[in-house]
Amino acid sequence: MTLYDDTLALLREMIRNACVNDLTPDSGQEIHNADTLERFFAGTPGIQVSRYEPRPGRTSIVVTVPGTDPEAEPLTLLGHTDVVPVHEERWEHPPFDAEIVDGRLYGRGAMDMLFITASMAAVTRDAARNGQPKGTLTFVGIADEEARGGLGGKWLSEEHRDAFSWRNCLSETGGSHLEVADGTDALVVVVGEKGAAQRRLHVGGDAGHGSNPFGKDFSVVKIGEVARRIAAIRTPVSSDEIWQGFVRAFRFDNDTEQALLHGTDPDAYEKFGRLAAYADAMSHLTISPTVLHAGGAINVLPSHAYMELDIRPLPGMTQDDVDRVLREGLGDLADEVRIERLISEEATVSPTSGPLYDALLATFEEFFPGVPVVPTISAGGSDLRFGRRLGGVGYGFALHGRERTLADVFSQLHSHDEHLDLEDLDLTVRAYRSLVRRFVGA
Template sequence: MGASQEADRLEGETVELLQTLIRNACVNDGSEGSGEEHRNAAVLTALLEGSGVDLERYEPAPGRVSLVASVDPPRPDGPVLVYLAHTDVVPVSPEGWRRDPFGGELVDGEVWGRGAVDMLNLTATMAVALRHLLARGRPPCGLVYVAVADEEAGGHLGAKWLVEHLPLLRRVHGVVSEFGGMPLRTPSGATKLPVVVAEKGVNWTRLVVHGRPGHGSQPFGADNALAKAALVVQRLLASEPEVRVLPVWEAYVAGLGLPPELTEALLDPAGVDRVLPELPQALAAQAHAATRATFTPTVAHGGTKTNVIPDRVELEVDIRILPGEDPAEVPARLAAALGDLAPSVEIDQRHRDPGSESPTDTPLWHALARSAQQIVPGSELLPFLVAGGTDSRFFRALGVPAYGFGLFSERLPLGDFQAMFHGNDERVDVESLRRSAELFAALPGHFADLAG
């Protein structure tokens, strides 16, 4: 079979698998009973059964199934590569979509649906690539495909649990997960491919704002927790954490080929905010998030009845800190932002994850570069810091290089990709699926050569 025919088969099988994964609607709202990832785990098990891979299913809580498919390296001390995928998706508001978010429709060369971008496209391409590799014989390196539950709620019932309980996953040599590989064209015409080498720490926090109950008809002098919560939100949004320029941000900006004066401003802690209003939205959002901690109020609950002044309001705040910053300092930073309101606010830090980062001079980094250049000639990798959290952090904590990377077409640039992450009208084009599947089929050979 020729290379083109092989790529056609990879593409067709990936499209079909992705559509099925989307239609299974494994929606994780953060509660233990949601997700029901057993549906997607069953599909992936059926795909890989009989291919010569060892399959194990793990279920830390009912319905929260993760699949581990492993192939030993050709020699006992050989390198082992992990393809780390997740099978759950975030909730959706259907009224904001032009198509059924769980229809998995193929329209004008694009597969639509929740998870098409985050990250069922890679979940599908990794699985199909693994099956094709096995059809040729034993892969040239050890290979473990891990399709986990619960990534969208912190990974405690998925990747975190697996790393803690499976010695196999603590003895690997490299991990590839989400996201990355969206082409950036520099002014000189070069194609740069961002690779997620670092991510901010997730420190989700619940703020409980206290007041005193009273009758809604007599507001004068009342201690209204809802009114106080509104001030809390305003102060969080107005807070100005210290701007820091990390080496990974320096490398990313330097690789974009921007005008010298703009590059200089984006690398100057005193100049970043000055140029934010002048930047395209996608780059402005990246520059803001990559250079400071962020405190974003996202959910509010409070009050019991229209005529009762509330004495308690709960706010959920999505806090992200930079690599190198200490999660233990988050409560003090919140209290400083709240000022005189702090005594009325109870701080419940539900997640305490630090940021994480992998080096770039590793066999896996160079294997990714070779594989990408094979499919997109002349392309160059670009280190990238992502503001969101991924399961890669559990492997970085073990000292294992972990990168977020796929390989996407020019039809899906970075700005559009980021806008669809947890957004409306999520979709991925077929050419991107083809490229990613080819990448994951080629990568083990290059990794074996360089890590051997």
């Protein structure tokens, strides 16, 4: 079997394992994919295999190919093994059968991110079979990424920091294409991600019987006004080089480009087409009201109400900055609202320079000669942020055919009938193989 065939077989088995993470502690059961991966590596010479399990069934697997030179740069491939839930009735193709139809593989996790995880594993095994690399190569099949890594990357970085090197890491995703205005091509590499600033906003009001509302201070009305004011907040556009480079890569007309760079016309985002929401998120602090709660019994006036916000700060923005934006948006209601911080994490970004980044550029050039590479940041999270916090660098890397744009890839994440074009699996396997040989000398 070829390297591609091995990867495809592994990917299909991992999809069929259905390691569905519904954000509860005992879901996921990534032990099934850990077992699959351990069988995949069985008999491979010169490797070291370790398993980590913070809770029964929530298993991560670490496969290390030791390098011959302790001074050489190491490389760690972080591939998560859990997937998000499905609404099975909305799928035309069964989500865990891993069907192949017309050159596409259908299944939950096919795009997010089991095709990359399988490619990483196959290339690691291939490297080990071809002799010791100069730098240490590690593959990590990591649990619980879809729930922000509390039983996976976060736990490993805190409790088993030395289980593998966090110095140079690759994970999801990258290598898709931009729909440049003049029809030329551009490739995407993910260099960072926004932070998290989840908030719960509390308000109070008068309790009482629902039959006697006269003169009452309604917590329900107040939280409604809080929601209206929060939804109206519009923060300044980012001024960092990543956003500026992203805008310029599209080669818009000058008026559109200036409006996007300076935030003078919100309607200009429509020029991005299907990437309008992505571009907006990349360039602003985003605030999404997602949960609202007040009362319980229909005949009781509730004295307390709250709403929850999914907030994603840009690099350089602190948690205090976020609270200040909220208070300013609340205006004269600010003193009546208590802001509770939930999950709070700073944004992380890796430099667009250095040995690993240069190796990525060289690999892109090998497969798509002369095509510019555009750094982006993700609005969502990945396990790469844990490595960056420990002083390492981390990039999202894969490779897609010319027809697969960034918008196409994003449309597959967490979607019904999630699928992967098999051309992209072939490209990603070959790109990872090339990159590994280039970077650690395998």
